[in-house]
Amino acid sequence: MYNSIFEWLKEQRITEVECILPDITGVARGKIIPKDKFMSEPEMRLPEAVLIQTVTGDFPSDDMMDLTDPDMELRPDPATIRHVPWAQDPTASIIYDCFTPDGLPVETAPRNVLKRVxxxxxxxxxxxxxxxxxxxxxxxxxxxxxxxxxxxxxxxxxxxxxxxxxxxxxxxxxxxxxxxxxxxxxxxxxxxxxxxxxxxxxxxxxxxxxxxxxxxxxxxxxxxxxxxxxxxxxxxxxxxxxxxxxxxxxxxxxxxxxxxxxxxxxxxxxxxxxxxxxxxxxxxxxxxxxxxxxxxxxxxxxxxxxxxxxxxxxxxxxxxxxxxxxxxxxxxxxxxxxxxxxxxxxxxxxxxxxxxxxxxxxxxxxxxxxxxxxxxxxxxxxxxxxxxxxxxxxxxxxxxxxxxxxxxxxxxxxxxxxxxxxxxxxxxxxxxxxxxxxxxxxxx
Structure with missing residues (x-):
């Protein structure tokens, strides 16, 4: 599924991958992963709470949140892979989509909201x-x-x-x-x-x-x-x-x-x-x-x-x-x-x-x-x-x-x-x- 991404990373001699997703304010959240680690595990997990932070880093009231803080399943979108041109080492960025453990789109992910419309x-x-x-x-x-x-x-x-x-x-x-x-x-x-x-x-x-x-x-x-x-x-x-x-x-x-x-x-x-x-x-x-x-x-x-x-x-x-x-x-x-x-x-x-x-x-x-x-x-x-x-x-x-x-x-x-x-x-x-x-x- 991700062979095109792996080939691109090898051809461009990438050493790190910024795995990012936009939160509800438009801030880039995610992880920076060594290229070899990314190629062995391109999918990752993050809690849904990452998406729904205020611009100051706080969260909505507790009665709106799942206090068990469950993870989302995150999958990279191959169409979004790009160079990070200001990075000192050869670095790529790729935007991730968010899914529930059942494979459904996470409703609070801004990218999914646009896809829904x-x-x-x-x-x-x-x-x-x-x-x-x-x-x-x-x-x-x-x-x-x-x-x-x-x-x-x-x-x-x-x-x-x-x-x-x-x-x-x-x-x-x-x-x-x-x-x-x-x-x-x-x-x-x-x-x-x-x-x-x-x-x-x-x-x-x-x-x-x-x-x-x-x-x-x-x-x-x-x-x-x-x-x-x-x-x-x-x-x-x-x-x-x-x-x-x-x-x-x-x-x-x-x-x-x-x-x-x-x-x-x-x-x-x-x-x-x-x-x-x-x-x-x-x-x-x-x-x-x-x-x-x-x-x-x-x-x-x-x-x-x-x-x-x-x-x-x-x-x-x-x-x-x-x-x-x-x-x-x-x-x-x-x-x-x-x-x-x-x-x-x-x-x-x-x-x-x-x-x-x-x-x-x-x-x-x-x-x-x-x-x-x-x-x-x-x-x-x-x-x-x-x-x-x-x-x-x-x-x-x-x-x-x-x-x-x-x-x-x-x-x-x-x-x-x-x-x-x-x-x-x-x-x-x-x-x-x-x-x-x-x-x-x-x-x-």
Missing amino acids: LKYYENMGLEPLVAPEMEFYLISPNPDPDVPLTPPIGRTGRSEFGRRSYAIDAVNEFDPLFEEIYDHCHAQNLEVDTLIHELGAAQMEINFLHGNALDLADQVFLFKRTVREAAFHHKMYATFMAKPMEGEPGSAMHIHQSLTDMASGNNAFSNEDGSPSELFFYFIGGLQKYLPMTMPFFAPYVNSFRRLTRYTAAPTNVEWGYDNRTVGLRVPRSSPQGRRVENRLAGVDVNPYLATACSLACGYLGIKEKLQPSAPLSSNAYELPYQFPTTVEESIERLRACEPIQEIMGKRFVDMYIGVKEKEVAEYFRVISPWERKYLLLHV
């Missing part, structure tokens, strides 16, 4: 294609979390300031870093495309070529780690926080989505005459109805909601429109074969498997329920009412009440995800912020 589309004869856009900030090293972040020093010896959107010279400030990022991506077959400077100080965006949804989620999962490692090598940090700096725009993971008819190979969002299909409108209708109910997958942390404010290049509602960047759902100008919907809601802090799965689940429900969208908007959507929950707590309650999404993504998974989010909120409210000390300590 994709199966619904397969049963309809459709294959989703996605193309993520990844925004992130470069920042100076910041070992003290109480100190605000600042842009790094570039080749001119100065920190960036002001607005440098699409400025080539601003990207050139960090050419050695980006050359290394592209080299690392090439070595791992990460299909990155365009690099631009975004609106914020030292805020960048790298786009991916469109492709299979699971493969793209894998690529984004590996890309975040790649960018961080390259930044460390150049004595700076790269952050995928949704809103890392006061006064600067937030960072998004825009998800371009289309559906391919598996029988014909054509874009199911377009009719033969090139006009938009019913599926296209149903898909948008599903996003409009269900995105406000599923915010924990697109704004997973307290910090995430700082990004979603008016006039900051982030959406405030689920209006849609053609080539309109003020709406939550943008339809870019394209040929009929390239017709797609850009979901602009997700912050770049999301788990890419879960954000992709939920966005597609919303679209699927629109198709299933034949939901018609509102009329496309050609004006400024920021002038319209805010349509999302404004706090993590409110977003959790909306998700808890959304039974159709629980059915598509798995009820046990959604319950566990809510448990993780509730624990994170409780942990957050135990922290006293610098703002509170600054304005309340001696003034109230």
Whole structure:
């Protein structure tokens, strides 16, 4: 079963294998194993609790956990084997899938959640294609979390300031870093495309070529780690926080989505005459109805909601429109074969498997329920009412009440995800912020 993996390891003279899986926050968990040990035992075991840690390393309440802490059966996916280009010794990484001892997919594994949603589309004869856009900030090293972040020093010896959107010279400030990022991506077959400077100080965006949804989620999962490692090598940090700096725009993971008819190979969002299909409108209708109910997958942390404010290049509602960047759902100008919907809601802090799965689940429900969208908007959507929950707590309650999404993504998974989010909120409210000390300590 794993002969192709073993042959590749031998040909590439690999000495170590990073056996990894994404947890519920998108963090890489797993083991580093010598190549010979891996070849003798490619499958491994880890407790399910590894998957359901909060971002601080805690766990949901005890009544949600199996206190016997049982092991999962983990199997490597041969399609995911790649070099680890920054490792000192020849090292490979491979992503694992999670199964119960009975051979069933583990419901709380993010990769399995996405596979579950994709199966619904397969049963309809459709294959989703996605193309993520990844925004992130470069920042100076910041070992003290109480100190605000600042842009790094570039080749001119100065920190960036002001607005440098699409400025080539601003990207050139960090050419050695980006050359290394592209080299690392090439070595791992990460299909990155365009690099631009975004609106914020030292805020960048790298786009991916469109492709299979699971493969793209894998690529984004590996890309975040790649960018961080390259930044460390150049004595700076790269952050995928949704809103890392006061006064600067937030960072998004825009998800371009289309559906391919598996029988014909054509874009199911377009009719033969090139006009938009019913599926296209149903898909948008599903996003409009269900995105406000599923915010924990697109704004997973307290910090995430700082990004979603008016006039900051982030959406405030689920209006849609053609080539309109003020709406939550943008339809870019394209040929009929390239017709797609850009979901602009997700912050770049999301788990890419879960954000992709939920966005597609919303679209699927629109198709299933034949939901018609509102009329496309050609004006400024920021002038319209805010349509999302404004706090993590409110977003959790909306998700808890959304039974159709629980059915598509798995009820046990959604319950566990809510448990993780509730624990994170409780942990957050135990922290006293610098703002509170600054304005309340001696003034109230």
